[in-house]
Amino acid sequence: MLMGLYNYWIVVVLMMVGFYIVIAHGNLIKKIVGLSIFQTSVFIFYISMAKVEGGTAPILAEGIRQYSNPLPHVLILTAIVVGIATTALGLALAVRIKEAYGSIEEEDIQKKDNLDC
Amino acid sequence: MKDLFAVIMLSGIYGLLSASFFVSMDAVDVAFTEASVGAGISTLLMLVAITMTGRTENPSRHKPLLALAVVIVTGSLLIYGTLDMPYFGSAQAPIHQHVAPRYINDSMQEVGVPNIVTSVLASYRAFDTFGEVVVIFTAGMGVLALLSAVRRPRDVAEIDSFNKSMYEEHLILRIVAKMLIPFILLFALYVQFHGDYGPGGGFQAGVIFAAAIILYAMLFGMNTARRVINQSFIQLFAAIGVLLYGSVGVISLLNGKNFLDYSILSADPIAGQHLGILLIELGVGFTVASVMVIIFFNFAGRRNNQQNKENNDSC
Numbered sequence: 001m002l003m004g005l006y007n008y009w010i011v012v013v014l015m016m017v018g019f020y021i022v023i024a025h026g027n028l029i030k031k032i033v034g035l036s037i038f039q040t041s042v043f044i045f046y047i048s049m050a051k052v053e054g055g056t057a058p059i060l061a062e063g064i065r066q067y068s069n070p071l072p073h074v075l076i077l078t079a080i081v082v083g084i085a086t087t088a089l090g091l092a093l094a095v096r097i098k099e100a101y102g103s104i105e106e107e108d109i110q111k112k113d114n115l116d117c
Numbered sequence: 118m119k120d121l122f123a124v125i126m127l128s129g130i131y132g133l134l135s136a137s138f139f140v141s142m143d144a145v146d147v148a149f150t151e152a153s154v155g156a157g158i159s160t161l162l163m164l165v166a167i168t169m170t171g172r173t174e175n176p177s178r179h180k181p182l183l184a185l186a187v188v189i190v191t192g193s194l195l196i197y198g199t200l201d202m203p204y205f206g207s208a209q210a211p212i213h214q215h216v217a218p219r220y221i222n223d224s225m226q227e228v229g230v231p232n233i234v235t236s237v238l239a240s241y242r243a244f245d246t247f248g249e250v251v252v253i254f255t256a257g258m259g260v261l262a263l264l265s266a267v268r269r270p271r272d273v274a275e276i277d278s279f280n281k282s283m284y285e286e287h288l289i290l291r292i293v294a295k296m297l298i299p300f301i302l303l304f305a306l307y308v309q310f311h312g313d314y315g316p317g318g319g320f321q322a323g324v325i326f327a328a329a330i331i332l333y334a335m336l337f338g339m340n341t342a343r344r345v346i347n348q349s350f351i352q353l354f355a356a357i358g359v360l361l362y363g364s365v366g367v368i369s370l371l372n373g374k375n376f377l378d379y380s381i382l383s384a385d386p387i388a389g390q391h392l393g394i395l396l397i398e399l400g401v402g403f404t405v406a407s408v409m410v411i412i413f414f415n416f417a418g419r420r421n422n423q424q425n426k427e428n429n430d431s432c
Contacts (some may be wrong), residue, residue, distance in 0.1 A: 002135070002208075003145055003166050004204030004205055005120045005199050005200070005202060005204065005205065006205065007205040008196075008199035008202055008205075009196060009199065010284070012192055012195045012199065013192070013304070015192075015195070016188045016192040016195075017340045019188055019191065020184060020185065023184045023187065024184035024185070025174070026174075026175070026183045027121070027174040027175070028170075028181050029121055029124075029125075029163065029166060029170060029174075030124060030174060030363050031120065031166055031195055032163070033125065033128050033163070036128065036155075036159065037131065040131070040135050040151075040155070040346060042130070042140060043135070043139075043147070043151070044135060044139075044372055047138075047139055047141055047142050047147060048205060049141060049210065049212050050142070050143075050144065051142045051205065051206050051213070052206060052207075052208050052213065052405050053207065053208060055143060055208075056234070057141060057143045057144070057145045057181075058143070058221070058233040059231055059232045059233065059234075059314075059315065059316070060224075060231040060232075060233060061231070067206070067221050067233065068142070068143040068144070068235050068344050069212060069217045070217065070221070070233040070234045070302055071212075071216060071220065072144075072148055072212070072238060073147050073234045074234055074237045074238045075202065075347045076144070076147050076319060077150050077234065077238065077318075078238070078249040078320065079244060079249075080151055080155070080320075081148070081150060081153050081154060081249070081253060081254055081320045081323075081405060082151045082160075082249050083154075083326065083366045084155075084158055084159050084257075084324075084409075085252065085253045085256035085257065085408060085412075086252075086256055087159055087162070088162050088256065088412045089259045089260055090257045090317070090414075091163065091166040091264075091416070092259070092260045092263040092264050092412075092415075092416070093263060093399070094170055094265065095166055095169050095170060095230055095263075095416070095419060096168060096263050096264070098169060098170040104170045104407055105174075105175045107175075108175075108390075114233075116337035116364055
């Protein structure tokens with residue numbers, strides 16, 4: 001019966017892939033990609049909770065009894081667009097860091113900072 | 118993988134895949150958004166970003182074992198935590214017991230819009246959505262503050278020669294795009310105004326609209342695109358979107374109802390709801406489309422400036 005939980009396991013695996021990229025890589029662009037994978041895993045988590053067996057998309061129509069839960073859809077719909085806006089902000093920061101330090105590798109940036117002191 | 122270009126392409130494919138995930142889990146509105154955002158705009162922005170930050174990743178010197186251990190421990194704790202969760206697709210899960218039945222059963226009488234996602238987004242939880250729109254607006258302003266470079270006035274002749282050289286390459290792409298762009302814009306408008314009845318709404322329409330403009334800017338050069346769409350004009354539009362949304366709320370407040378309670382906008386409460394949803398979706402569409410265009414223009418404009426600087430240095 002444990003197989004009924006497989007959706008959460010997919011989410012956990014995706015989330016950990018994103019988490020690993022964020023903590024193990026020094027490149028800022030890669031970190032942002034990792035963050036967006038993490039983000040998508042949370043989206044999948046919400047949407048998979050909204051799913052009801054035998055339900056259809058939450059658009060009212062004749063002759064349909066069972067709908068999926070519309071609330072998580074609303075939350076995630078807005079979260080996706082907010083996510084891209086904040087990702088763009090992160091990329092903008094990375095571009096500025098590249099201009100200021102000449103590198104987007106975490107180690108190089110730290111080295112430069114230490115030299116300045 | 119050390120080549121960031123491949124990484125970004127893969128993440129675009131991943132975005133498209135997760136969109137099909139969402140379709141199979143009945144979330145059509147979400148899938149729509151994810152397809153246009155995850156596979157479209159975000160891939161594009163990352164590509165523009167790596168043209169400025171460099172394409173390859175340095176080999177890292179710290180050991181990945183510690184990170185791997187942290188990830189595995191966290192992951193197994195999370196999996197242990199899921200053991201108490203309700204099964205996938207179960208109709209008895211707690212999430213389906215609170216407000217969802219009211220949205221599903223009563224939204225037709227209370228709001229009168231067949232797409233429940235739209236009625237929850239724009240009417241029941243409109244205040245929430247207002248916050249999200251403000252966040253998008255703020256992020257757009259942040260990008261503007263970080264990347265907006267002072268544009269040096271350049272000779273018109275230079276722009277013209279640039280355009281001419283551009284016209285000779287990518288001829289097929291340009292002609293196809295010229296035919297497609299009106300239809301993309303039309304489709305965006307359809308998505309915007311049909312959001313009440315089918316999947317769609319201001320968020321998706323805004324992103325699609327912005328995609329059409331970005332496509333134009335990519336194929337015909339930034340300077341031509343700037344001449345079509347003025348930068349300050351588009352900034353004004355981003356603010357007008359938020360203002361429109363907020364003022365609908367203030368109007369219902371002044372008429373003695375709650376903030377963003379649209380029933381007062383018309384004599385018939387249902388017609389009022391329709392009008393309110395239309396107006397705020399329009400506000401959302403304005404803001405999202407203009408913020409996306411602002412973000413792209415600033416990234417690309419930064420890149421042009423950098424290239425010019427390099428050219429000047431080498432001369």
